[in-house]
Amino acid sequence: xxxxxxxxxxxxxxxxxxxxxxxxxxxxxxxxxxxxxxxxxxxxxxxxxxxxxxxxxxxxxxxxxxxxxxxxxxxxxxxxxxxxxxxxxxxxxxxxxxxxxxxxxxxxxxxxxxxxxxxxxxxxxxxxxxxxxxxxxxxxxxxxxxxxxxxxxxxxxxxxxxxxxxxxxxxxxxxxxxxxxxxxxxxxxxxxxxxxxxxxxxxxxxxxxxxxxxxxxxxxxxxxxxxxxxxxxxxxxxxxxxxxxxxxxxxxxxxxxxxxxxxxxxxxxxxxxxxxxxxxxxxxxxxxxxxxxxxxxxxxxxxxxxxxxxxxxxxxxxxxxxxx
Numbered sequence: 001x002x003x004x005x006x007x008x009x010x011x012x013x014x015x016x017x018x019x020x021x022x023x024x025x026x027x028x029x030x031x032x033x034x035x036x037x038x039x040x041x042x043x044x045x046x047x048x049x050x051x052x053x054x055x056x057x058x059x060x061x062x063x064x065x066x067x068x069x070x071x072x073x074x075x076x077x078x079x080x081x082x083x084x085x086x087x088x089x090x091x092x093x094x095x096x097x098x099x100x101x102x103x104x105x106x107x108x109x110x111x112x113x114x115x116x117x118x119x120x121x122x123x124x125x126x127x128x129x130x131x132x133x134x135x136x137x138x139x140x141x142x143x144x145x146x147x148x149x150x151x152x153x154x155x156x157x158x159x160x161x162x163x164x165x166x167x168x169x170x171x172x173x174x175x176x177x178x179x180x181x182x183x184x185x186x187x188x189x190x191x192x193x194x195x196x197x198x199x200x201x202x203x204x205x206x207x208x209x210x211x212x213x214x215x216x217x218x219x220x221x222x223x224x225x226x227x228x229x230x231x232x233x234x235x236x237x238x239x240x241x242x243x244x245x246x247x248x249x250x251x252x253x254x255x256x257x258x259x260x261x262x263x264x265x266x267x268x269x270x271x272x273x274x275x276x277x278x279x280x281x282x283x284x285x286x287x288x289x290x291x292x293x294x295x296x297x298x299x300x301x302x303x304x305x306x307x308x309x310x311x312x313x314x315x316x317x318x319x320x321x322x323x324x
Contacts, residue, residue, distance in 0.1 A: 008317045010029075010310070013310065014126045015135060017135070018187070028169060030155060037298065050077040050308070055082070057070050058115070060306075061299040070307075077112075090219070098128055103125070105192065148302050149298045165223045168194055172202065182194070193210060193219050194210045195213040195214065226253060230278060245293075248278070
């Protein structure tokens with residue numbers, strides 16, 4: 001018997017939260033990202049999918065990886081890309097966020113990529129402007145494109161993450177990356193473990209759909225991947241950790257400590273890294289264990305797929321439903 005096939009149209013205008021996605025959405029995003037990933041390894045990286053469209057990257061917080069990744073993604077798709085820095089923004093002169101949103105909307109861009117220190121800021125811009133908006137990180141709330149690129153990295157290695165055990169270690173309380181990752185990994189049927197000192201774990205973390213650990217050695221048992229998170233001193237008050245040296249001794253990832261996990265366990269980090277604090281430099285650079293640079297490479301491909309999907313410019317993709 002043949003296989004039933006149907007065209008797939010991405011049903012979302014914005015990407016504000018991983019919670020809006022279903023497994024088919026993710027599968028189609030990853031399918032298209034895989035095509036971009038392979039093309040990005042060739043000399044001819046650019047296509048005209050977004051030719052004639054404009055993309056504004058509106059970053060109210062400093063960024064290197066995320067901003068560069070979205071800029072490259074847009075340009076490789078042929079979009080006109082403008083980076084709007086908060087350091088030069090009128091909001092520094094007293095303009096309200098609503099006025100900034102309305103001013104940008106009057107310029108008629110087609111896509112907004114928003115990063116802001118306040119939870120809900122990207123959703124606010126989407127509502128006020130009516131422009132397709134991507135949340136590139138809002139406070140300690142969510143960072144959906146980071147979670148997608150993290151999971152895409154693992155699916156390229158494993159085929160799928162369902163049934164895999166993944167630990168996320170470190171500053172859980174102040175991380176927008178972890179919230180999006182837990183949601184997405186749960187959606188795809190992975191087992192997620194969260195580990196850190198009690199001062200860096202939210203009181204309700206046990207209700208996120210992940211197991212909570214305070215002992216790293218215990219958390220690593222049987223893990224297929226472990227992600228280290230940066231200590232975000234800029235977001236935390238004093239006294240949450242006694243010292244970086246003590247934190248590294250208790251929660252820093254090393255080759256010796258990784259022996260407690262599965263033999264082929266891989267190490268991840270969303271960046272930027274504090275080498276010698278949350279991860280040992282030798283482990284971060286280990287080509288057999290570390291997929292950190294793979295995450296960076298995957299980020300451009302995944303964000304290309306996101307931009308295409310939201311702009312409605314992805315090819316007429318088809319999906320095999322199954323044997324009939």
